[in-house]
Amino acid sequence: MKLPKGFLASGVRAGIRKNRPDVTLLVAAKGANAAAVFTKNRFTAAPVVLSRAGLRRSRGRVRAVVVNAGCANAVTGPEGMAAARRVRNRAAELLSCPPEEVFVASTGVIGVVLPDERIRAALPDAVRRLSASGLAAASRAILTTDVGPKVAQASFRAGGRRGRIVGFAKGAGMIHPDMATMLAFVMTDAVAGPGFLKKALTGAVARSFNAVSVDGDTSTNDAVLLMASGTLGGAPLTAAKGAGFVRALTDVCRELAWLIVRDGEGATRVMEVTVTGARNQRDAEAAVHAVATSPLVKTALHGGDPNWGRILAAVGRSGARFSERRVSLTAGDVALVTEGRIAPYREKDAARVFSKERVPVRIDLGAGRASATKLSCDLGHDYVSLNADYRS
Numbered sequence: 001m002k003l004p005k006g007f008l009a010s011g012v013r014a015g016i017r018k019n020r021p022d023v024t025l026l027v028a029a030k031g032a033n034a035a036a037v038f039t040k041n042r043f044t045a046a047p048v049v050l051s052r053a054g055l056r057r058s059r060g061r062v063r064a065v066v067v068n069a070g071c072a073n074a075v076t077g078p079e080g081m082a083a084a085r086r087v088r089n090r091a092a093e094l095l096s097c098p099p100e101e102v103f104v105a106s107t108g109v110i111g112v113v114l115p116d117e118r119i120r121a122a123l124p125d126a127v128r129r130l131s132a133s134g135l136a137a138a139s140r141a142i143l144t145t146d147v148g149p150k151v152a153q154a155s156f157r158a159g160g161r162r163g164r165i166v167g168f169a170k171g172a173g174m175i176h177p178d179m180a181t182m183l184a185f186v187m188t189d190a191v192a193g194p195g196f197l198k199k200a201l202t203g204a205v206a207r208s209f210n211a212v213s214v215d216g217d218t219s220t221n222d223a224v225l226l227m228a229s230g231t232l233g234g235a236p237l238t239a240a241k242g243a244g245f246v247r248a249l250t251d252v253c254r255e256l257a258w259l260i261v262r263d264g265e266g267a268t269r270v271m272e273v274t275v276t277g278a279r280n281q282r283d284a285e286a287a288v289h290a291v292a293t294s295p296l297v298k299t300a301l302h303g304g305d306p307n308w309g310r311i312l313a314a315v316g317r318s319g320a321r322f323s324e325r326r327v328s329l330t331a332g333d334v335a336l337v338t339e340g341r342i343a344p345y346r347e348k349d350a351a352r353v354f355s356k357e358r359v360p361v362r363i364d365l366g367a368g369r370a371s372a373t374k375l376s377c378d379l380g381h382d383y384v385s386l387n388a389d390y391r392s
């Protein structure tokens with residue numbers, strides 16, 4: 001898969017991680033308008049602080065992105081900030097652009113200062129390897145515990161022209177709404193200003209990356225960056241004429257979010273939980289959140305066990321307001337509970353639904369019109385194994 005016009009990418013090995021690439025470089029040849037969404041964790045990593053400030057100073061212009069895996073450079077104080085700044089400045093020097101137009105991101109172990117000398121030494125090689133076909137290398141170099149790369153694309157039409165959106169991401173553990181231990185970089189050839197991009201990205205993230213949960217933990221380094229090269233030409237996108245772009249952007253983000261949850265550490269299944277019939281949006285979000293994050297529901301999912309009692313128990317403790325006599329629960333095409341009573345289903349039919357890779361569950365509270373959806377994965381033995389010795 002090629003990048004949208006105006007972008008180049010590479011992935012190289014700097015030696016932060018053993019025997020695998022660990023530094024990604026993205027370049028917008030003529031610069032790009034950009035917008036980003038960051039973690040809400042109070043322990044914000046140095047690259048997040050630096051990149052957020054850089055976007056403000058550049059007024060939403062980005063020339064390059066440098067991402068490293070293997071070290072989060074979080075909770076590292078002034079030393080970590082200085083290391084991130086040195087990486088940014090070296091990239092700016094090599095690409096002849098202002099430092100504030102270099103976006104830096106890191107992922108890996110928290111509490112270790114970034115070995116920036118290794119990244120700075122690898123950057124000239126990353127520049128030499130830049131290519132419009134560099135997406136495969138770039139998407140691999142940002143991975144940590146991921147099984148494999150996560151890439152998505154979509155197209156849209158604007159002013160009679162056909163544009164493209166391409167994104168890639170990493171993330172498998174510490175995944176939870178309000179971002180997660182994930183990084184995502186989305187590029188488009190659209191003509192759009194930073195303000196339009198920010199609004200479009202915020203809406204897309206709300207329906208994708210902030211609607212997933214693997215383990216209930218969020219991280220210190222999360223960032224989603226959207227860049228528009230403007231090479232498509234034509235008039236800038238506006239709220240009135242950008243609906244096609246927004247839909248395509250949301251599709252890309254949702255596909256990346258699905259890939260992240262499917263790649264949840266040790267995960268074998270994804271449950272798509274939808275709550276309907278809530279009195280208001282707050283109740284809908286509370287109910288879907290309770291189900292998506294319940295360890296009991298997630299472990300039953302791992303075993304392929306249609307234990308719907310755990311699902312309703314989670315809804316019951318969520319704080320959502322409803323009458324239990326009006327609640328219905330369906331898994332796939334199998335009705336399990338109808339208006340508060342057990343439905344006449346066959347256990348083997350329910351087990352068939354819960355044995356699939358994607359398990360759709362729908363809960364109707366019968367109390368109103370509000371609804372919410374979240375993706376969650378199963379929780380099994382491999383999750384404990386992976387996280388028990390992550391630093392070793």
